[in-house]
Amino acid sequence: MFHIGVVAPRLPGAAELLRRVDEAGAALGTGQEQPELSLVWQPLDGRWDAWQRNDPDTVRTQLALACVRLRQAGAHFFVCPDDTAYAPLDAGDADLALPGLHVADVVAAAAQRQGFARIGVLGTRWTLGWRRYADELEPMGLTAVPLPLWDQTTLHSIIFDELARGRSSLTSRDTVLSLIEDLRRAGCQAVVVGCPELGALVTPASSPLPLLDATQLLADAAVAVAVGDAPLPTWHGGPPARSLADPEVRSAG
CATH class of the missing domain: 3.40.50.1860 (Rossmann fold)
Structure with missing residues (x-):
């Protein structure tokens, strides 16, 4: 079982994603272990001006910090419910601390x-x-x-x-x-x-x-990855994708 990380620039969108993940997990059926999930709220109030000034690095730095915190919490990959945040994430070349599902x-x-x-x-x-x-x-x-x-x-x-x-x-x-x-x-x-x-x-x-x-498609994709029905994402590097057979991954789940 892989651990889902959520980068949350805005809490209303994150709450909606969490609801969808919960529903997708419940749809797996009784007896199926539910995916573990951690969330880091990284509010960007006041920083979107930097994006408008064509300075996406300022925004990306904050989102990258959220990925570091999620990795420290045990997450294997991340999703972000805010489409807008993917633009600054796309703007940098340096790998994030975790691979992510790109919307x-x-x-x-x-x-x-x-x-x-x-x-x-x-x-x-x-x-x-x-x-x-x-x-x-x-x-x-x-x-x-x-x-x-x-x-x-x-x-x-x-x-x-x-x-x-x-x-x-x-x-x-x-x-x-x-x-x-x-x-x-x-x-x-x-x-x-x-x-x-x-x-x-x-x-x-x-x-x-x-x-x-x-939001629904991201929730479904995240649960599919978490339970091993889809491969770990590779977007923006981070730790290499590993098989569910990896002992370290099994122990983390």
Whole structure:
């Protein structure tokens, strides 16, 4: 059994990921040992300005520190529920203390499995200005479709000014659903929900397009790795991936 580490820049998103991990673990069935999990809250309030100044190293340093603490707690790999945080993590060359499941890798694999060729992306302005989704999808013959810049600004405001503060409104829900409808009209076959809090507004039943829920996909992938149904991730190096047959790994579990 591998130990899951969670890097949490924002607690609301982390809480949603933990709920999904708990559900995925429970779905393993009775008699199956549940994965161990540790979380480090590494708040980035006041540091996103550095990212806007094209200084991602300042943000990455804080996130890298969280990985060090998770490794000290016994974690074998990490996940992060905040899509926005992956952009500064991508910006550096130095290995993190742990390997991580990259949200774009996980989402791209799900899109390919489900047969979607043209995928819209919802998230913060930083997520939508980041090319990792496109970089992962394009080699598979898939296309990532961003929102227009003015719609990115609207969605960013809804996420940070409302959802991240525990608020939501019918007006915001209708706005987000309208953005998804615009993506559908642009030929998209599915949409990435790249922010945990967006789940408060958008559900599979209400969405004009099938949802690729990044939080759910990360939770499922983390549990699969933890129980040995999927290999340890290798993104950004860290300790080499080891087999569940490794005595040290067995004793850690």
